[in-house]
Amino acid sequence: MTDSNSSLFERAVRVIPGGVNSPVRAFGSVGGTPYFVQSGDGPYIWDAEGRRYIDYVQSYGPGILGHAHPAVVEAITRAAAEGTSYGAPTEAEVVLAEMVVERIAGLESVRFVSSGTEATMSAIRLARGATARDRIVKFAGCYHGHADALLAAGGSGVANQGLTGCDGVTTGAVADTVVAPYNVVPELDHTVAAVIVEPVAANMGLVAPAPGFLEGLRAACDSVGALLVFDEVITGFRLGRGGAAGYFGVVPDLWCFGKVIGGGLPVGAFGGRADVMANLAPLGDVYQAGTLSGNPLAMAAGRATLELLDDAAHERLTATATRLGDGLAAAFADAGLAAMLPRVGPLLGVFFGDTTPGDFDEASVLARNGVYPKVFHALLARGVAFAPGAYEVLFPSLAHTDDVVDETIGIAAEAAAEVVGDLL
Numbered sequence: 001m002t003d004s005n006s007s008l009f010e011r012a013v014r015v016i017p018g019g020v021n022s023p024v025r026a027f028g029s030v031g032g033t034p035y036f037v038q039s040g041d042g043p044y045i046w047d048a049e050g051r052r053y054i055d056y057v058q059s060y061g062p063g064i065l066g067h068a069h070p071a072v073v074e075a076i077t078r079a080a081a082e083g084t085s086y087g088a089p090t091e092a093e094v095v096l097a098e099m100v101v102e103r104i105a106g107l108e109s110v111r112f113v114s115s116g117t118e119a120t121m122s123a124i125r126l127a128r129g130a131t132a133r134d135r136i137v138k139f140a141g142c143y144h145g146h147a148d149a150l151l152a153a154g155g156s157g158v159a160n161q162g163l164t165g166c167d168g169v170t171t172g173a174v175a176d177t178v179v180a181p182y183n184v185v186p187e188l189d190h191t192v193a194a195v196i197v198e199p200v201a202a203n204m205g206l207v208a209p210a211p212g213f214l215e216g217l218r219a220a221c222d223s224v225g226a227l228l229v230f231d232e233v234i235t236g237f238r239l240g241r242g243g244a245a246g247y248f249g250v251v252p253d254l255w256c257f258g259k260v261i262g263g264g265l266p267v268g269a270f271g272g273r274a275d276v277m278a279n280l281a282p283l284g285d286v287y288q289a290g291t292l293s294g295n296p297l298a299m300a301a302g303r304a305t306l307e308l309l310d311d312a313a314h315e316r317l318t319a320t321a322t323r324l325g326d327g328l329a330a331a332f333a334d335a336g337l338a339a340m341l342p343r344v345g346p347l348l349g350v351f352f353g354d355t356t357p358g359d360f361d362e363a364s365v366l367a368r369n370g371v372y373p374k375v376f377h378a379l380l381a382r383g384v385a386f387a388p389g390a391y392e393v394l395f396p397s398l399a400h401t402d403d404v405v406d407e408t409i410g411i412a413a414e415a416a417a418e419v420v421g422d423l424l
């Protein structure tokens with residue numbers, strides 16, 4: 001054991017802004033201070049004080065096999081012993097690229113980067129270069145990482161010229177970003193280079209695409225010659241072997257991946273039709289690069305992870321998410337706590353309220369009603385870790401057995417009773 005959580009946090013805030021290297025980890029929206037993770041194994045993590053939690057964060061998605069899966073640990077260890085980075089191509093990159101191309105129908109060529117942010121940023125640059133157009137359309141509540149052009153905020157209700165969504169992002173950086181409401185197909189014109197979308201929105205809680213939305217985007221893009229970009233950083237290799245494109249049968253021009261594809265190491269990727277990808281340097285004039293892109297450890301972890309994600313694994317994940325969603329819904333209902341648990345295949349969200357949101361305006365009303373932080377802390381105190389923010393989704397892994405899920409549901413029943421008592 002090292003230091004306590006609180007003394008680690010005190011040390012952290014002295015040398016790291018807010019004590020964290022990514023903002024949601026700071027517990028800002030739920031109150032309190034974070035636990036510091038000492039280790040993980042399968043569905044569990046242990047904090048610096050030796051307390052065990054059933055973990056539904058799973059690194060916000062990469063942990064699809066659970067923590068410290070032996071196959072991933074072995075692959076990384078073996079790769080590390082042979083050298084950690086060369087700055088020259090390796091077979092491991094070819095192997096992982098072949099695995100992606102084989103799984104994603106319509107994707108012919110893929111480039112690896114080191115994060116989801118790099119993937120979306122590069123895909124947007126590529127789309128602009130390939131079409132010789134400037135404007136992009138994104139949807140309110142969809143998160144595409146923290147590149148400037150994608151940190152645009154929308155107004156309410158209709159498609160809007162992006163406003164800068166954060167200090168330090170200039171008006172110029174978002175001047176060509178239009179923000180539209182999710183689940184409404186926007187009007188496009190011939191100035192639009194690309195429409196980027198989370199095919200299942202999983203960064204405003206879970207919001208499923210309405211029937212016809214993704215098909216409508218495909219048709220709208222085709223009618224003006226814009227490229228459709230699926231940000232599958234969460235859905236890729238999780239919704240099924242073919243990700244959201246395979247699940248819904250809608251084929252975009254470009255895909256962005258992250259999270260699962262790196263098996264817990266820093267990996268992102270973007271890919272698509274070979275003729276579009278041919279605009280990238282060194283073949284074309286759209287510059288994009290990375291010293292650590294295709295890193296051998298990261299490729300090894302990605303390969304070991306994808307190798308274990310066959311159809312049976314995705315069925316198992318869906319069954320686990322269904323058991324968890326149904327069980328939580330019943331536990332919350334029995335306690336008299338209004339909750340909706342939207343699910344798309346293995347993706348599961350939780351909102352505290354009476355209606356399932358269909359866009360960001362509706363999601364944010366529920367995310368800000370004050371219930372989530374109470375449930376979060378009541379669960380955490382009993383050994384269940386949900387993400388410290390109401391806009392996140394649950395990430396049950398292949399290591400979450402039925403017993404672990406049932407234990408979670410029992411704990412949720414107690415937590416809900418406490419919260420309801422509190423709210424009265």
Ligand SMILES: *Cc1c(COP(=O)(O)O)cnc(C)c1O
Binds near residue numbers: 258268
């Ligand atoms: C997490 C996420 C990103 C950003 O990925 P990072 O690896 O955190 O840069 C982009 N898009 C979606 C949909 C995400 O969930």
